[in-house]
Amino acid sequence: MGHLESVPLFWRRMKALYTLTGVECSNCGEKYFPPRLICPECSGKEMKDFKFKGKGKVVSYSIIEVPPQGLEYQTPYGLAIVELDEGPRVTGQVVGCTLEEIKAGMRVEATLRKIIAINKAGVIQYGFKFRPEGYPVFNTEVT
């Protein structure tokens, strides 16, 4: 499908996808991810950028065996709704652990990963996925 290969469609979302930047309503303080222009809680129209830390917990999850286009070579993969510590919930893949280790309630943190690697336009689309909190990024002990 052509839309998956549209560069601008992806490009305009890079800030949110790469840095988990959403918005906070200047009037009532409600926070949103992704950004939106009007607050559904108070109808406030002044929204300022808010950068989420990316830490939170798994609310519900599934292991996807039949994927949409573009993710055929990643199945099976873990997918979860994650509640960020600042409030909003987001959908993302869970990586950095076995599929059996994914549980409701587990603590996770966002990590920048490749989302779709196969793409006729030649653009690799990155975004956030989640990994267990405290995932060891570098092993500094040389043995």
Add this chain to the structure above:
Amino acid sequence: MRKVAVVGIGMTKFGELWDYNLRDIFTMAAIEAMDDTGCTTKDIEAFYVGSMSAGRFVGQEHIGALLADYTGLKHVPATRVEGACASGGIALREAYFAIKAGEYDVVMVGGIEKMSDLPTTEEVTTTLGAAADQEWETFMGLTFPGAYALIAKAHMNRYGTTREQLASVAVKNHKNGKNNPKAQFRREITVEQVLASSVVADPLTLLDCSPVSDGGAVAIVASEDVARKFTDTPVWITGSGQAGDTIALHDRKDLTTLPAAKFASERAYSAANIGPKDVGFAEVHDCFTIAEIVATEDLGFFPAGEGGKAAEDGLTEVDGQIPVNPSGGLKSKGHPVGATGVAQVVSVVEQLRGEAEKRQVNAPNIGLTHNIGGSGATCVVHIFSR
């Protein structure tokens, strides 16, 4: 305001209809409905059709005009409405309003989808995924079975709903669909077969999922002023309710319910001046087994968390306390997404006329349809009576 009745119904067989294209499928259903009504194209004053994604499934847009043209509805105002898998139910609601308002007396309502022309499962999965938030759910890898798997996990986690209870919904709907000559799958299955079928999105297996289908359904609706000119057995639409919710499942605080279904049914019950206990049977949106369990709770048939046990205990069987999906539901009858909402109406009208043969519920007075779009961002509920 004036009362509105369904005076004629028509529906194609659901399934993989390789020999027919979009317009043929629709026209076959329309002819059956006009024959059933005893009306001709000259009686039809307006036409509303529900289709989720003819553009992506077969590359055809502007299908209100196309289908009106091939049905012979010359110069009739033809409008396509879209609300993902609730498109058909919304089409009926638009016709209901137009007649109630006094603009028309006789309106054709259609639902159509031709899904099997897409070459791969991934393309169908992607197209259906467009009913979710494309940028923030589908892009991340969410599929439709995935969305309902998240709901199922949450329901199991909170209420202890079991895998076997989910499977019992599919078993019951296949048992009912066996008696429906227009159903896509007319064979019984067992709980063991459901559990042993391949995983689509854990915990949902292939036999928890409604199929990819082609099909069309048509209802002809009329004002009370003219209804009896067409039929001795008008089926009255006594309540109509629609509600919305966030497009993304993750933006809802409680994943074990679809609030839009609660709001839509409350509005429909209120309009019909009845409550859940007055409903004789229901055709609900069982796109996945968990969806029927959640539906029976949202509609007030069972308390929250008890829908799974009720299904397992047989309370939703054709001869149960509240028969649910006596037609076979989306699971067995098939789910051509835009057609489903109107196909539910066809099933309810058959029941209320007493023409449902082996699927017949014992002397029902009131029937209900529950039609969901996406993961619950749209819900439309209608109540019908003899």
